[in-house]
Amino acid sequence: MTIVNISNHGRITIPSEMRKKYGWKDGDKVIIIDHPLEGIKILPYLSEKKLQSILDMETSIKIIEEISKERRQEIENEKEKLY
Amino acid sequence: MKNTIFLDTGVISLYLSNHEETLKEIKTKKKNNYSFISSELNYIEFFNHLCREKGKINAQIIMENLRKGDFIEFLPVSKNVSILAGELKCKYKFLSMVDAIIIAEALTRKIFIYTTEAYFKDIDNLKVKKINY
Numbered sequence: 001m002t003i004v005n006i007s008n009h010g011r012i013t014i015p016s017e018m019r020k021k022y023g024w025k026d027g028d029k030v031i032i033i034d035h036p037l038e039g040i041k042i043l044p045y046l047s048e049k050k051l052q053s054i055l056d057m058e059t060s061i062k063i064i065e066e067i068s069k070e071r072r073q074e075i076e077n078e079k080e081k082l083y
Numbered sequence: 084m085k086n087t088i089f090l091d092t093g094v095i096s097l098y099l100s101n102h103e104e105t106l107k108e109i110k111t112k113k114k115n116n117y118s119f120i121s122s123e124l125n126y127i128e129f130f131n132h133l134c135r136e137k138g139k140i141n142a143q144i145i146m147e148n149l150r151k152g153d154f155i156e157f158l159p160v161s162k163n164v165s166i167l168a169g170e171l172k173c174k175y176k177f178l179s180m181v182d183a184i185i186i187a188e189a190l191t192r193k194i195f196i197y198t199t200e201a202y203f204k205d206i207d208n209l210k211v212k213k214i215n216y
Contacts, residue, residue, distance in 0.1 A: 031147050046148045053101040054145055060100035061216060063132040064093040064199050070128075071179035071200075 014042070086117045089189045090155060092125045092181075093199030094214050098154075099145065105214055108197070119155045122188055124181050126150070126157045164188050177202055 002015045014024065022044065024030070029045035046054065055063075090098075097105040109119070126146060133142035149155060160168075167187035172178055178186065186206055189196040195210040196203065203211045 031151050033143075033147055041143070043144050043147050045151075046144070048152060048154065051099060051145070051148055051152065051154075052106060053099075055096065055100040057100050057102070059136050060096045060102070063096050063129070063136060064216065066132055067092055067128055068200060071182060074179040075177060 086112075086115070087192065087194050088112060088117055088119055089185060089192070089194055089196040090119050090121050090125075091185060091196060091198035091200065091203075092121075092129045093216075094197045095121060095125065095129060095149070095155070097199070097214060097216055102216060104216075108212075108214070120188075121155055121157050122181075122185050123157050123159050124184055128181060158188065160184055160188075161191075164191055167191060171206070175206060177205075 002018070004012050004015070006012055019025070024044070031043040031045050033041050033043065035041050094105060098109060112119075130142050130146050133145055137145070150157060164184060164187045167190060168180075168183040171187055171190075172180065172183040175183075182200070182203075185196065186203065186209060189211075190206075190209060193210075195212055197212045197214055199214055199216060201213060203209060204213065
C-alpha cells in the first residue's frame with residue numbers, strides 16, 4: 001500500500017514501481033471507475049485496435065455458444081415449471 | 084439523427100475477437116455514420132461469461148473499456164421496453180428474458196438487431212441480421 005497526496009484539481013501520482021509493473025508511461029490513458037462495492041479503481045485503457053483482438057476466436061465462440069445454451073436452458077426450465 | 088444498430092452479446096464477442104465479417108460490417112456502418120447500442124442486460128451476460136473465461140479483473144477491464152469507448156452504448160431497460168418485452172415473452176414461448184428485452188428495444192426504436200441467434204428471424208416485424216461465425 002502506498003499513500004499519495006491529492007494535489008491541485010484532484011491530481012494524484014501513481015508510484016513509479018506501480019507504473020513500471022503495469023507498463024504505464026507518460027501520456028497513457030487509464031479508466032477510473034467508482035465500483036459499487038470496491039470503491040475507486042484504476043483500469044488500463046485499451047485502444048480500439050487492441051480491444052478488437054482482446055479475445056481469441058476459440059474463447060469468443062465458446063462464450064457465444066454458452067450464452068445461447070443458457071438462453072435455451074431458461075426456456076426449458078420454464079417449461080418444467082409449467083408442467 | 085444518426086442511424087443506430089442494436090448488437091446482441093454474440094456479435095460484441097465476435098467484434099472483440101477480430102472476426103472478419105463482423106469488423107467489416109461494423110466499420111462500413113461506422114463510415115456511414117451509424118452508431119451501436121446494446122442493453123445493460125447484454126453487459127451483464129457478457130461480463131459473466133468473460134469473468135468465467137478470463138477472471139474478474141480482465142472482465143472489468145474489457146467491459147469498462149467497451150463502456151467508456153466510442154464503439155457502443157449500453158442502455159438501461161425503459162418502461163416502454165419492459166411493457167413490450169412482457170408481451171413478446173408471452174407471445175413467443177421460445178424467447179428468453181434477455182431475448183425479449185433486446186428485441187423489444189430494437190422494435191421500439193425500429194432499428195436492425197445484429198445477432199448470432201438464428202431464431203430471431205421468427206419475430207414479426209423485427210429487422211434482423213444474422214452474423215455467422
